[in-house]
Structure formats: C-alpha cells, structure tokens
Amino acid sequence: MKTANFLSFLFVGTFAAVVAEKVAPELCGECWCIPDEGDSCPAFGNGITNKLDQGVVEILNSFVLKNEFELKSADGGPCNPVPANGIVLPECVGPDIPSGPYVSCAMKFTGEGCCGREYELVNYVSDDPDISQVNNESFVITHREACGVCSSAQDLAILGTGIAKSGLTVDAQAIACGFSFFANKDFDKLVQCFAVDMGYTSSCALLWSHATGATAANCASQCLSQGDNNGPAPECKVNACINCTETVLGEGYDMILGRAGTASGLTNSIARDCSAFSPINHDYCNGTTPSCKTDESLTGPTTSIAANNFALSVPFFVLSFGFTLLQMHF
Template identity: 30%
Template structure:
C-alpha cells in the first residue's frame, strides 16, 4: 500500500517557510536548517522516504518481467515527449520475486487493480525497481554522474556509458542518463566548467548556474524519457528542491 501526497503548488504550501526538500551532502552547500527530508506546513508536511539498507536490498531484489527497450537514438535529437496528464502514476504489480510495471491514469485505478504506486507520472526508462534502489542508495548522484560525463572527454563516450552503467542502473536508465550528460555538456559547457568544484546551491538556496542550465536545457526530455525522478518518487537528494515540486509516497513492496 502506498501513502501518496501529490506535488502541491498552492499558495498555502508556499507560505509555510522556505525550507527546501532534500538531504544535504558535503557538496550541497546548504545547512540542515535550509534543506531537509521534511517540508511544508505544520500538519501537512511532506515527509520523504529515508531508505534503510534492508529496504534498498528488498527493492533491488525483484526482477522485472518485461524490461524496457534500450534507447539507441539520442532523445535530445527528437521533439520532447508530451508530459503525462495530471494524476498519472507508474505502478508495480508484485508477483513473488518478479513484478510488472504499468502506467495508470490515477492512483485510485492503480490500487483497484492491485498495483503499488512506485512514482508519479508515466513509467519510463528509470522506473524499474533496480533503478529505484540506485536512487535510494545514492542520494548524491550529481557528482558521480558528472565524473562519468567527464570521461567522455578523456576516455570516449563508451567509457562514460560504462561508468554510468556501473552505478547499478538498468541499461535503458543508464542510457538516458548518458544522453542527458552529453546534451548538458553541449549546451552548458561554460557555466559547468566555471562551477566544476562549486557547491550545488548558492547561499540563497538557488541552484548554481551549471545545475540550473542542466535543469532548463536538459530536464524536460530527461524527465519524460526516464519516468522516475527523485522528486516524483519522494526521495530526498543532495539537490534540494522547493517543497511544492515534490511528491512523496511510502515505498512498501
């Protein structure tokens, strides 16, 4: 059973302070007073999932019945997919040690069919539970993925792909992460070189220019193709986000 809280864009949520949703890491650049795994108005807080080793091991133990197809063409060279209609969810049907994924028009429909909601929005390349386990285990993926992306320059693109794959992602999820890093390098090289060793956030909580450029130039395609993100899965990460951008749920599989 999943306990859902869709992203709230209301002014009431905005009025309850400016604390961001996330889990600060050494590279975040923010304190726990500025960013934490709980945010929002008293009584209406959004509480992110704090994974335990046992939870991560359990999530990663299931086998997907019908794996996603590999992404053999760069999705950034195609028109951006349309976003899923509001209320759409990706849900898992657990059958012993295996499972199936399906996109549903609403949480209610998914639950009525015996599925467990695993993230908000349509299913995509990073929706498998194996990828969820990687997200759970690595709240700071910005630095390792960036280091993998830099391998494209020093060792070639295949080395970068292998580096991302070695983080534990399924092949399709590793592929969209690779295409994302390549597109960001093409579109955001100057601000990213200038901020190579900078904290992810400015002192006021805003993203640094490199990460903001990635968000603006590469984010929409990544989110549409990947399906799962930390924000629509309720996982706090080292990139701290405004509370109204986050959807939380309880992961029990």
C-alpha cells in the same frame, strides 16, 4: 524539474557524506525544501526521506523486471534523447502516457512471497490525488508521474541509497565515468560505466550517458564558476550550472526519464519547492521486510580510474560538472 532531481543524485559532492541520515536536511534556510511565500516549512517524513532502508534496497535488487522500457525513435530504431548533444539520430519518443488527472507509476507483481518476484511497470490513473490506499501485496505505487526508462526497482535502489553497483558512492562512480569519457571520448564505454559500474538498467544508463555528453558540451562555462546549489533563502534559486543543465535537457527528457527524486519522495542536496514532492510509501512486501540478500558479489569499476586516488588531479571542471549533474538526478 524532474531532470535536475534525477541527475542531482548522480554527482553529489565527492568529498561530502553521500548517504544521508534520516533527518531533515537544511537546504533552504532551515528548511529541507522551498516553502511557498508565507508558508512555514512542512514536516519531514511520512513518505518523504533522504535514503531507503537497506532491507528495502535488498528487496528491490531481488526483483525481476519483465517489461524494461527502451529508448527508441518513432520507428523503433536508435534515437537521441537530448538533441543538444549534437548526435545525428532521430529524436526519442517517450513511453505512452495515459490521460487522466493523476498519473502514477506502479510495480505490478506476479507470484507469491516477496524476494525475487517478477513485476511489470504499469501506469495507474486516478481521479483522486490520494494514492495512500492503492497499494496491496501485488500492486505498489513507486513514484508519481508516468513510468519511464529509469522507473525500475534496480534504478530506485541506486537512487535511494547513493551507492553504486561497484561499491563506490554514486557521486564518486559518476565522476569516474565522466572523467573517463572526457579523456577518451568513447561513448560506448560511458554507457557501460553507467550500466555496469553504476548499476542502472540499460536504457537508463544510455539516457544518462546522453545527458552527460550534452551537459558537458553546453554548460562548461556555467559549471566552471558554480557556487552553492541554491541561492539565499527564502527564494533559494538554483545556480547557473543547474539552470543550464535543466534548459539543455529540456522538458521532453522528463517524460522519457520517468522516475525523479521529488516524485519518489526522496530529497537530495538541491532545494526544491516543497509542493514538488510526492510522499511515497516504499513498502514492497506488504508491511514486512524479509531478508533478500544475494550471493552476488560487487564488481570493481571498469573504468581505469581509481576514484579514491584521482580526486586531486582531476581538472576543476570535471569535479564541478560531475557534482552538478549528480545533483540533478534522479
């Protein structure tokens, strides 16, 4: 499920190394994914990775999005993307999804060069599942499935590195955001934390703020007792906390989300079916990797919690819940 994949990148184990090496992780027995019954573990690589190169991240962060998708109701007003959180607002409607056998989300660029280019997110429909020859210098497939509120280059840069805008690891920053919300119940500050400190685009930050509240309200008991992310091989079933979160957020959430780790060719620490992964070549500069560093300095978190100092005093549920929600990221 895409929801679980995206959220899983948000809270991946606070005390573990988050920025993974580019080697195949052993998540289901000795495999990085869950093979179909009787199949062997497929090769790792060739469009499947567990982190993006820093040069690619710098390029992504330099791009300027011209058509950010918004969370909105059918009449264009405020909406609630997760009815289970109890907020009384109309349900959100997902972006328009074109019909066709294979739909992917692409970045369509204008201008020359690479660093700082403007782009729009557009859906690409094909009768052929092979998209390896689609990319060119002004059009690049960035993930399978239709575009959504978390499909931007900015959101991919966070997803693909595990490092928040604040400079903290994504898991530590997400737990700081969640802990602050549990303490003060200030939803606006939660959204600000995901937008400013984590670095997500505004609608993506709002979406994950709703997800945080809904999961905390509905899955506390399951997440208090969670163990490993997956059960033993060969089934490698997800634990009760992850299963609860997927159920609470629902399938409609995925359409609003857009980008998921599996659809972007990115693994995390939850084992998923091997067939769920789509190889994606994250080449946004036509085979080159120019330096796109900026002078923009990283800002510290707006939350009052120092993530590196509060870990031992945080209630177990906060760590457990945070771990699980991040595991389901992107």
